[in-house]
Amino acid sequence: MTATDGNLREQERASEALQASHSFLVADCGHSVTTVTLFDVVEGAYRFIARGSALTTIGDPWFDVARGVQQAIAQIMEITGRTLVNEQGTLIRPTRSDGAGVDYFGVLVSAAEPLKALLVGLLEDVSLASARHALETIYALEVDSFSLADSRSQQTQVDALLARQPDLVLVAGGTDGSNDPRLMKLVETVSLAVGMQDGYQRPVVLYAGNNRLRPKVNEALGNLTSLHVAENVRPALEVERLGDAIRMIGEMYETRKINTVPGLDEILSWSSYPPMPTAHAFGGIIEYFAALYRGRVLGLDVGSDSVTFVSAEPEKLRLFVRSDLGVGHPVANLLNKIEPTAILDWSISELTPAQLRDFLLNKALRPQTVPLTEDELLVEQAVVRQVIRCAANDALKSWGLSTQGKLPPFKLLLLRGSALTGVARLGQAVLMVLDALQPTGIFPLAIDRHGVLPSLGYLAPYDSLLTVQVLEGGVLDDIGWVIAPVGRAQPGQAVMNVRVDSPSLGVLEIDVAYGTLEVLPLAPGQTAELTLKPTRRFDLGYGPGQGRKIKIHGGAVGLVIDARGRPLELPRDAETRRNLLRQWLLYVGG
Amino acid sequence: MELYSTTVTNIKPLTKIRRERVLPEQGEVVVRVGQDVSPVQVVARVTQNTGFHILRASEVLGVRPDQLEKYLLVEEGAAVQRGMPLMRKPRRFGRGKRYACPVDGVLYQIRNGFLILQQTPELFELRAMMHGRVAALIPNRGVALEANGTLIQALWDSGKEGVGKVKVAVETSADALDDAQLGADVRGLVVVAGRVKNVEVLHKLEEGGVRGVVVGSISADLCQATGRFSFPVIVTDAIGTQPMAEPVFQLLLQSEGREASLFATRTDQRRGRPEIIIPLPTAHSQDQPTSGGEPLAVGKKVRVLRAGSGPHIGKVVAVHTQPRHTPLGALLMGADVELANGEVVFVPYTNLDLLV
Numbered sequence: 001m002t003a004t005d006g007n008l009r010e011q012e013r014a015s016e017a018l019q020a021s022h023s024f025l026v027a028d029c030g031h032s033v034t035t036v037t038l039f040d041v042v043e044g045a046y047r048f049i050a051r052g053s054a055l056t057t058i059g060d061p062w063f064d065v066a067r068g069v070q071q072a073i074a075q076i077m078e079i080t081g082r083t084l085v086n087e088q089g090t091l092i093r094p095t096r097s098d099g100a101g102v103d104y105f106g107v108l109v110s111a112a113e114p115l116k117a118l119l120v121g122l123l124e125d126v127s128l129a130s131a132r133h134a135l136e137t138i139y140a141l142e143v144d145s146f147s148l149a150d151s152r153s154q155q156t157q158v159d160a161l162l163a164r165q166p167d168l169v170l171v172a173g174g175t176d177g178s179n180d181p182r183l184m185k186l187v188e189t190v191s192l193a194v195g196m197q198d199g200y201q202r203p204v205v206l207y208a209g210n211n212r213l214r215p216k217v218n219e220a221l222g223n224l225t226s227l228h229v230a231e232n233v234r235p236a237l238e239v240e241r242l243g244d245a246i247r248m249i250g251e252m253y254e255t256r257k258i259n260t261v262p263g264l265d266e267i268l269s270w271s272s273y274p275p276m277p278t279a280h281a282f283g284g285i286i287e288y289f290a291a292l293y294r295g296r297v298l299g300l301d302v303g304s305d306s307v308t309f310v311s312a313e314p315e316k317l318r319l320f321v322r323s324d325l326g327v328g329h330p331v332a333n334l335l336n337k338i339e340p341t342a343i344l345d346w347s348i349s350e351l352t353p354a355q356l357r358d359f360l361l362n363k364a365l366r367p368q369t370v371p372l373t374e375d376e377l378l379v380e381q382a383v384v385r386q387v388i389r390c391a392a393n394d395a396l397k398s399w400g401l402s403t404q405g406k407l408p409p410f411k412l413l414l415l416r417g418s419a420l421t422g423v424a425r426l427g428q429a430v431l432m433v434l435d436a437l438q439p440t441g442i443f444p445l446a447i448d449r450h451g452v453l454p455s456l457g458y459l460a461p462y463d464s465l466l467t468v469q470v471l472e473g474g475v476l477d478d479i480g481w482v483i484a485p486v487g488r489a490q491p492g493q494a495v496m497n498v499r500v501d502s503p504s505l506g507v508l509e510i511d512v513a514y515g516t517l518e519v520l521p522l523a524p525g526q527t528a529e530l531t532l533k534p535t536r537r538f539d540l541g542y543g544p545g546q547g548r549k550i551k552i553h554g555g556a557v558g559l560v561i562d563a564r565g566r567p568l569e570l571p572r573d574a575e576t577r578r579n580l581l582r583q584w585l586l587y588v589g590g
Numbered sequence: 591m592e593l594y595s596t597t598v599t600n601i602k603p604l605t606k607i608r609r610e611r612v613l614p615e616q617g618e619v620v621v622r623v624g625q626d627v628s629p630v631q632v633v634a635r636v637t638q639n640t641g642f643h644i645l646r647a648s649e650v651l652g653v654r655p656d657q658l659e660k661y662l663l664v665e666e667g668a669a670v671q672r673g674m675p676l677m678r679k680p681r682r683f684g685r686g687k688r689y690a691c692p693v694d695g696v697l698y699q700i701r702n703g704f705l706i707l708q709q710t711p712e713l714f715e716l717r718a719m720m721h722g723r724v725a726a727l728i729p730n731r732g733v734a735l736e737a738n739g740t741l742i743q744a745l746w747d748s749g750k751e752g753v754g755k756v757k758v759a760v761e762t763s764a765d766a767l768d769d770a771q772l773g774a775d776v777r778g779l780v781v782v783a784g785r786v787k788n789v790e791v792l793h794k795l796e797e798g799g800v801r802g803v804v805v806g807s808i809s810a811d812l813c814q815a816t817g818r819f820s821f822p823v824i825v826t827d828a829i830g831t832q833p834m835a836e837p838v839f840q841l842l843l844q845s846e847g848r849e850a851s852l853f854a855t856r857t858d859q860r861r862g863r864p865e866i867i868i869p870l871p872t873a874h875s876q877d878q879p880t881s882g883g884e885p886l887a888v889g890k891k892v893r894v895l896r897a898g899s900g901p902h903i904g905k906v907v908a909v910h911t912q913p914r915h916t917p918l919g920a921l922l923m924g925a926d927v928e929l930a931n932g933e934v935v936f937v938p939y940t941n942l943d944l945l946v
Binding site for chain 2: 061077078159162188360365369372374377423424
């Protein structure tokens with residue numbers, strides 16, 4: 001068979017698939033904003049058609065999430081001129097002969113309240129850590145934990161469980177087959193507390209510990225509450241197996257939280273597929289990119305009420321969801337984790353710690369609002385930096401991926417979430433991410449301004465062709481490339497030499513000095529060949545002093561050379577620091 | 591296409607108010623439909639758990655869990671009193687091993703060698719907290735009360751409720767309440783001010799027997815401090831030092847001397863908004879409060895959120911359903927708003943609070 005024959009077959013197969021092609025509408029109900037995206041076939045390939053967004057109507061004065069979905073659909077109808085709902089506001093499905101409606105509809109949810117979980121395990125660093133890893137893959141809040149290291153009396157632990165009223169008690173502990181009976185003492189405490197609660201208040205219990213103890217756990221809890229059994233998350237000391245527990249926690253989130261979102265039943269009645277947590281769909285699409293890039297891809301979603309950080313390698317997905325961090329309601333929690341100065345150091349605006357506390361509480365109370373003054377914008381972006389930093393630090397620690405506090409090498413960074421996509425100029429998003437994550441090496445950056453990535457991850461199992469073709473259609477915005485060398489020097493000393501050879505820019509030689517941020521505008525669609533020659537004290541990921549030739553493509557910001565050092569240290573003098581922050585913002589076009 | 595604001599705030603001089611009063615858990619409703627109630631009247635009650643005490647009884651006696659019951663001196667479900675003998679294990683010689691009950695309450699459960707003692711429950715009485723009429727019963731949980739009167743929805747509350755006569759303690763909506771303005775007697779009053787100067791003022795109010803405080807704004811630091819006080823604090827506009835919105839201030843000024851009920855939601859938007867309700871002795875109301883969204887339209891009154899040293903109240907003069915650039919460059923739908931000084935500004939819908 002010749003290559004041409006092969007191509008023809010490929011085209012025929014694609015054509016057959018497209019003959020059976022359909023239109024898809026996906027609603028993503030976030031805490032603050034509901035986004036609805038429409039995909040359909042255009043000139044033989046699936047494409048992103050339009051997006052509508054509206055405030056999520058889960059709370060006052062609506063208490064009905066369907067209203068926000070309908071408002072977002074109305075926007076799509078206005079943009080496309082296509083009728084999608086009938087006079088009653090109900091989605092028309094499947095597509096009618098006159099072109100009205102869509103064939104498939106699906107729902108993503110992050111607007112539901114987080115699952116309140118109490119963790120039980122033997123050892124803090126072993127079974128409890130694994131239980132925590134499983135819980136971190138969903139919108140959840142750990143309200144307490146019991147372990148052997150817990151010095152509280154049984155009475156106090158029982159009181160704590162009764163007071164916290166968890167939705168889920170996740171019990172881990174013991175390696176499979178071991179005879180260690182100590183876990184049963186903790187299970188006994190759970191059993192006592194659960195037995196004291198009224199039936200409707202009792203939490204679901206998920207047992208993911210020593211398989212030998214399952215009958216005893218069943219005896220202690222089986223007739224008190226809904227007991228589920230998953231594979232041991234730590235079957236052996238050195239083995240962590242989370243898949244089964246993660247799947248079951250996801251199901252519990254769906255049953256106990258997603259299904260109780262007011263008004264969701266109405267839009268679920270239109271849906272062709274079961275609902276999915278947005279974070280899981282986002283993880284799914286990052287996994288797709290990891291397969292495509294044959295290496296680690298990072299995804300960051302900075303939302304209103306949660307932050308999702310994803311690290312995917314071929315065959316290995318790590319998902320980290322924090323529901324106590326975000327730029328909406330949870331933003332007021334930030335000062336429980338860090339000092340006000342940690343935020344104010346990143347702000348160009350002059351603010352006292354008390355004013356910062358006022359700012360954070362206002363933002364928490366009115367999470368949908370956007371800054372209207374430059375001062376507020378700069379403070380808000382300083383807050384976003386610390387929200388990302390807290391989440392990323394905790395994620396890396398949890399995954400065991402942090403090397404001396406630095407991100408591991410990766411091949412692509414994908415950004416989404418209103419805090420990053422809502423900026424006036426993408427340079428602002430780039431700078432926030434570089435300051436917060438302080439990544440190293442050489443990598444491209446892209447941003448999901450249309451909010452389609454979770455929808456594509458959600459639809460991929462049902463129609464993988466759609467995901468592939470929509471991404472090929474250029475639905476993401478390229479930001480550009482970042483080069484961030486690792487090494488130490490005095491400010492102004494040489495870090496590397498970069499020769500840029502580009503049809504649009506010509507040939508340029510740049511001597512990069514330590515402590516600087518260089519930005520070279522390389523517009524979307526343009527390419528450049530870079531010859532990188534670091535000095536022997538600096539490493540680009542190929543070894544100290546080792547250079548390389550690479551080809552890059554342009555983006556909204558272009559090529560960013562971040563030679564500010566790692567960890568990034570800010571000047572102590574407030575005036576000097578603010579001037580430097582303003583200068584960096586100016587360089588990236590923010 | 592319709593465009594909605596981020597929030598809708600009811601500021602109604604005279605409207606038909608419906609307020610649910612619900613027990614924290616299932617209990618008994620003690621009023622009937624159609625009955626008039628006063629703020630102090632109990633509408634529902636429940637005996638609430640005050641806690642459990644766990645005894646590792648089989649370990650104490652040194653017996654197997656399945657043998658425990660034969661040493662017990664009281665049965666499951668029986669009332670117990672502190673000091674009364676709870677169990678006894680005879681010895682061959684002497685009086686045997688006895689164990690006295692550590693708490694007053696009920697022997698709630700005997701399980702796996704444990705005795706679970708439920709401490710004497712406390713009676714929780716849910717009061718109406720407002721003048722009104724019982725419009726409906728919520729079986730085993732509470733009532734829906736109705737009244738005609740003034741309704742003001744607010745932004746933040748300290749998580750407590752209260753009733754008292756309205757006393758506006760400052761000259762203008764921007765004035766901060768300080769010691770000098772407090773006056774001699776605040777007993778039984780709901781004190782209104784633009785803001786509160788410091789925590790000492792709150793201490794003075796507590797000492798004076800105030801029933802509640804309504805302010806336009808309060809600092810985040812003072813928000814935290816309000817938890818220490820017995821009276822409710824309601825914030826109408828913002829966290830910080832902004833004045834109270836003029837329409838709210840004027841309405842409270844008009845309501846001086848009337849009884850106001852302050853209702854909290856613990857500032858959880860999924861549970862509604864904090865509210866100030868001032869029932870009026872009239873059988874008629876002008877309208878109903880707005881429930882559900884109301885689209886932005888020309889002529890509607892709005893509050894511009896996060897506009898600096900607000901509040902900025904204005905009137906919608908144009909609605910833009912196509913995205914436009916904000917002064918900072920973000921691209922959003924919104925409305926042109928004419929402010930009190932005549933200036934017309936474009937405000938994204940995310941920063942508009944529709945006043946109805």
